[in-house]
Amino acid sequence: MKINFNTKNLIILEYPTMAGGKFISLCLAISEKILHQHKMLANKKIQKKWTQLESFKVSKKVLEKKIFLQKHFELGCTELAGFSFNVPVESQESQANNFWKELTNQNEYKFFMVDHHGKKWSHYPNSQHIIFKNYDKILKLRNSFYDNLYKFSTHDKNHIEFDLETIFNDINFHKEISKTCNFLNIKQINPIYIEEMRKLFLKTINIGFE
Numbered sequence: 001m002k003i004n005f006n007t008k009n010l011i012i013l014e015y016p017t018m019a020g021g022k023f024i025s026l027c028l029a030i031s032e033k034i035l036h037q038h039k040m041l042a043n044k045k046i047q048k049k050w051t052q053l054e055s056f057k058v059s060k061k062v063l064e065k066k067i068f069l070q071k072h073f074e075l076g077c078t079e080l081a082g083f084s085f086n087v088p089v090e091s092q093e094s095q096a097n098n099f100w101k102e103l104t105n106q107n108e109y110k111f112f113m114v115d116h117h118g119k120k121w122s123h124y125p126n127s128q129h130i131i132f133k134n135y136d137k138i139l140k141l142r143n144s145f146y147d148n149l150y151k152f153s154t155h156d157k158n159h160i161e162f163d164l165e166t167i168f169n170d171i172n173f174h175k176e177i178s179k180t181c182n183f184l185n186i187k188q189i190n191p192i193y194i195e196e197m198r199k200l201f202l203k204t205i206n207i208g209f210e
Contacts, residue, residue: 003093004104010127011184014115018144018209019135020164022074023201025112026059027177030193031186035111036062037075039099046109056193063200072208077113085113085120110184128184129159137165142209173198 011034015021028034030052035042041058048054065073077084082097103111110128113121121127139145160183166172174191181188 001098001101001105003096003101005124006126007104007124008126008128009107009110010104010121010124011110011112012115012121012124012127012129013112013132014118014129015132015135015164016139017116018139018142019132020138020167020201020205021114021130021132022076023063023167023197024130024132024162024164024180025075026062027189027194027197028180028184028186029112030056030059030189030197031181031184033109033186034184035080035103035109037077037080037112039080039097041075042080042103042109042111043099052190052193056190056197059197060200063197063204066204066207070207080111081113085115085117089123110186127158130162130180131159132162132164134163134165137168138205141205144209167198167201170195170198 011028013021013025022037025037029036032050032052032055035045036055036058044050045055045058050058062073062075081100081103083092083095083100087095103109115121121129136145160180162180163172163176166176174194177194178188
């Protein structure tokens, strides 16, 4: 099986390193139809048909592991696909694992990859893009900054902007998640789970970035 570069189920997260995009992926992966960025977890979700509650427990454990380890911990592109955004297009076919190839050829589940520089996934023309904005406060809390060296792109009707500063306000954050669910055409995620994730993220936001 080969990679289906025309898949409509790939979601690209566009944001600077350390700006919090992986947290949003954990929130959205609570959906029954979106996979976590980890081959084993994603495969288990497909096989067991996880509910929102079961998916929420996994997303929550990722944040809780940061507390246990007292260092930054996250899921990632390589853990899911066998490669990341900085692998040249011509090398992706050989580096991709079989699970990634299967994902691009199925139509039931959506899945994430990350772009820290912009315009890295144009060879997946039907992908949907979440472009993050207003991340300066998060970067400051993590002793980092974004120098605007790279400009994140827009993709006509295939993109939506996500305001990361809403993380600091429960009502606004819930609205932003809801808007994104509508864009992705998935069922709304239980707001109780979203609020618990938001509070836990704020507790762990500095871990690993002191």
